[in-house]
Amino acid sequence: MAYRHLSHLLLFVLTLGLAAPSLADTLDKIRRTGTLTIxxxxxxxxxxxxxDGAPEGYTLDICRQIATDLQTxxxxxxxxxxxxxxxWDTRFTALDANQTDMDxxxxxxxRERLARYAFSPAFYVTGTRLxxxxxxxxxxxxxxxxxxIALIRNTTGEKLVREYDAAASLGLVPVYVADAEAGLAAVRDGKARAFALDDIILYSQISAAANGPTLFEVVGPFLSIEPYGIMMRKNDAPFAAAVSDALASLLPTPKMPALYARWFDxxxxxxxxxxxxxxxxxxxNREPAFP
Structure with a gap:
């Protein structure tokens, strides 16, 4: 009886050993399917x-450049x-469930995310403001x-505001919103007195809103220094290295200031x-956020 249990256990362990690499081998999946999921x-x-077609944006332009490098x-x-x-919430579970290859x-x-996920070098640095x-x-x-105060769950803005509130005993009342547009709407409609998020996203929302620059402003010192990176599964070192190498090769080139100007100027x-x-x-570099 003991031998039967042992044989079943060994079979289970061997099955896990064979299955784990396939779950993590994104480069092999890309070779087989010819598809990168972003x-x-x-x-x-x-x-x-x-x-109406493919999504656009600064990060997406960068990821398409990385895709070209991966293809080569x-x-x-x-x-x-x-x-x-x-x-903002499901970006993590999508990676965990192999529904996306990179965020x-x-x-x-x-530091907390580096314990669970792999990151490319940073491609933009901002900070949380109001x-x-x-x-x-x-x-x-x-x-x-x-x-x-309006917050988005699982963002560094939420974490920083909660930590500051606990230290300063401000008695802030969190109002959770789904995204940046909803955060601005909460302030506009009086549901929140402020909305905390990365300042570049706040500036973008103000620019996009009707009479935005007249009605709204971004205030206060930086509550943090926040570098953005491409996030990937931690158990897939070859893919994370390939993406990171591709971005590290792109960053010092004239393409990056041009990409920046396209979206920020x-x-x-x-x-x-x-x-x-x-x-x-x-x-x-991939130095983590401060504090």
Missing amino acids: GWVGGNPPFGIAT RLGLPALKIAYRETT CSASTIT LTRKADKIRAIDDLANQP TATLKVPLNRLTKETFTTP
């Missing part, structure tokens, strides 16, 4: 924007890109004691290339 978050200009590295005659739209949204590299109505004359998070959005982002172009 996860992206919509409603997030200039990083992810829905269109793998010697494929063609490489199809499949786009799977996720939310091409605006994911901050954090979107408010100009008429409310809010200057910093300390002006929001006992007031409602437009008729509706003027965000100069900041020093920290410029440094990631010249010296690719």
Whole structure:
């Protein structure tokens, strides 16, 4: 009887051993299927924007450049890109369930996430600030004691606000929203006095809103320094290395300032290339967010 249980156990272990590599071998899957599946978050200009065709945005342009590099590295005659739209929450579960190969949204590299996921070098650096109505004359998070604040679950903005609130005993009242557009709407409609998120996304929402620059502003010091990277499964080192090498080769080239200008220097959005982002172009790195 003991031998039968042992044989069943050995068979189970061997089956796991054979199955695990196939779940993690994204490069092999791409070779077999000729398809790279990209996860992206919509409603997030200039990083992810829905269109009638393929989604557009700064991160998506970068990921398409990476796809071209992967096609060459793998010697494929063609490489199809499949786009799977996720939310700020489901971008993680989509990777975990092998529904996407890499997350091409605006994911901050954090120490906690590095323990669970692999990241490429950073391609943009921002920080959490507050979107408010100009008429409310809010200057910093300390002006929001006992007031409602809009947050998106599983973002670094949520984490930072909760930690700051606990330390300063402000009594903030979280109002959870689905995305950045909903966060601005919550402030506009008086459901929240402020909305906390990465400042570039806040600026983008203000630019896109009717009378946005007249009604809203981004205020307060940075609550964090947040580098964005391409997020991938941690148990797939060859794929993560291939993506990271492709991006590291792209960052120091003239293509990156051109891509940046395409999305950040437009008729509706003027965000100069900041020093920290410029440094990631010249010296690719994956330093995690601070604090």
